[in-house]
Amino acid sequence: MTFSLLAITLDWGLVLEKFLLIVVVVSISLGFAMYSTYAERKVAGFLQDRLGPNRFGWFGLLQPIADAIKLFAKEDIIPNKANKVLFVLGPGLAMLAALMTSAVIPWGDTLTIGDRVVSLQIADLNIGMLYVFAVVALGVYGVMIGGWSSNNKFSLLAAIRGASQNISYELAMGLSIIALVFVTGSLSLKDIVVSQQTIGWNFFLQPLGFLLFMICAFAECNRTPFDLPEAENELNFGYHQEYSSMKLGFYLFAEYINMFISSVIMSTLYFGGYDILPFVDETKWGLDSNVLTLLGFGALMIKTVFFVFFFMWVRWTIPRFRYDQLMNLGWKKLIPLALINMLITAAVVLYLQNGWPK
Amino acid sequence: MQPLTNRSKQVDRSPMTFSEKLYLPSIAKGMAITFSHLFKKRPTIQYPEQTRPFSQVFRGLHVLNRDEEGRERCTACGLCAVACPAEAITMEAAERMDGEENLYREEKYAAKYEINMLRCIFCGLCEEACPKDAIYLSETFAPANFNRQGFIYNKQELLIPNPLTEKEAYEKAAGGRVRKPVNE
Incomplete structure (x- = not known):
């Protein structure tokens, strides 16, 4: 009885639409991450x-495919004394956490196909920002489980360093976001973007907040200058030292997906997301709304590419x-700065809403 | 010791100022430097397609020279083997038979002549020792190989192409170093 009711009320078009959107978003994330590995090597080379x-393909463009074939062809070693279940689970978890964030990101405005209005966002959660935080925090599990289950002192040390680093920097990140939420008045990523379309990009209102958020994003992605968990030349590869073949590939890939996602989030939160130009009302250009949506998606991608x-x-x-410098920066500099930023923002917002207290 | 250049600087150990503690100005400076490198000319030479030109006196792989009639000059006297500090050269002598005058310049010749390129240090002493202008170091180097045997070059691999029948190949192999019959 309940099942049949469900079948009637369920909008199968919506299911199909969301399913297609998920497939497209995940493939874009994966493809982007794949070519980030190529871009990383190219940028490193040029700098x-x-x-x-x-060598492989035009300007080496097929290099990621060659890398993937190489990784798949390598022997997949599981150390004798490793915890086998967790050892396999680790890279999967890292990958899962990296990909899950993309669900709440508004990739564009709405597309109108026939009489159906399709929103280019998988799920518009009213607590979108909290969801992003929760999933980013899950990313620590990939590092921790990988480091612990390989039963290697160096991996474990690196994993502990990674976990403590992620937790420390999450605080400052959260505080810088709170200031942003004061400005926009919503936790939904869609609302944040929409508010930026009218009042200008948040970067101009929260430059310090953006700086703090960006530094914390670097730390969350385990990227240099905060790549202590990896530290190729100190801890000989850190938490994924015992990994080989595609399991290693998953860890490295998860890092690039994380980088992509944090770039998208930075663009969304502080640089207007799919808003094309700040302080300009794009709807007055007289373009078709579908064209405008696609242009907006392109603008988001350009911002993302810049951040990557x-x-x-x-x-x-x-x-x-150094590790002590990292902790000093996180606890003694970023968190006080974020708190000051939050207080000032709160005071200004209150003043603008209520006027000077009598 | 006296400094050799005027670039050495005393290390500054005074505590960091406020602007230095911010890190950001120096990070911006460093990033400007790396960004400027995006537009610099790259010194890379695309090796198999492009090669770096060698000097005229480059000492590479050996060639056994021939005279103007295309005859082998080597008489297997063994002076090169004696001069070789790495003991890379071995040879066996043989006597020229009747009817072989178009092959070998003198009555004695090297029936077997081998150079172990893994031992060779490319010093060029064999070239200096040779009284017959028979061995020269050319402008090529030994290509990589998968087994050691491949680095022991025999006489057929070392002999320069015949200047009469394969003139172009001869010129290419001779390069700038080998004394050619024309110069004599």
Whole structure:
């Protein structure tokens, strides 16, 4: 009885639409991450006066495929004393956590196909930001489980370093977001983007908040200058030292997906998401709404590509922090700064809403 | 010791100022430097397609020279083997038979002549020792190989192409170093 009612009320078009959207979003994330590995090597090469991969395909464009074939062809080793279940679970979890964030990101406005209005967002949660935080926090499990289950002291040390780093920087990140939420008045990512379309990009209102958020995003993605969990040249590869073949590939891939997702989130939160130009009302251009939506998606992608390039640019410029420097920066500098930013924002918002207290 | 250049600087150990503690100005400076490298000329040479030109006096793989009639110059005197500090050269001598005058310049020749390129240090002493202008170091180097046997070059691999029948190949192999019959 209940089943048949469900079947009647269920909008199968909606299910199909969301299913297609999920497939497209996940494939875009994966494809982007795949070509980030190529771009990383290319950018590294160019910044160091080298050429980067240029042998396989035009300008080496098929290099990621060659890398994938190589990784699949490698022997898949599970250490004798490793916890086998967790050892296999680790990379899967890292990948899962990396991909799950994309569900709440508004990739564009709405497309009108026939009489159906399709929103380019998988799920518009009213607590979208909290969801992003929860999933990002899950990413620590991939690191921790991988490091612990391989039964290797170096992996475990690196995993503990990674976990403590992620937890420390999540605080400052959360505090910088609270200030942003004061400004926009909503936790939904869609609302945040819509509010930026009218009042201008949040970057101009929260420059310090953006800086703090970006530094914390670097730390959350385990990218240089905060790549202590990996530390190729100190801890000989860190938490994925015992991993080989595609399990290692999953860890490395998850890092690039994380980088992509945090770039998208930075663009969404502070640079207007799919808003094309700040302080400009795009609807007055007289373009078809579908065209405008696609242009908006393109704008989001351009911003994202810039941030991904920025991630790489920083990686090949700045040396790694020492562990005590990392903790000092996180606890003694970023968190107080974020608190001050939050207080000032709160005071200004209250003043603008209620006027000076009598 | 006296400094050799004027680039050495005393390390500054004074505590960091506020602007230095911010890190950001110096990070911005560093990023500007790396960004400027995006537009610099790359010194890379695409190896198998492009090669770096060698100097005229480059000492590479050996060639056994021939005279203007295409005859082998080597008489298997063994001076190169004696001069070789790495003991890379071995040879066996043989006597020229009647009817072989178009093959060998003098009555004695090397029936077997081998150079182990893994031992060779490319010093060029064999070339200096040779009284017959028979051995020269050319402008090529030994290609990689999967087994050691492949690095022991026999006489057929070392002999320069015949200047009469394969003139172009001869010129290419001779390069700038080998004394050619024309110069004599």
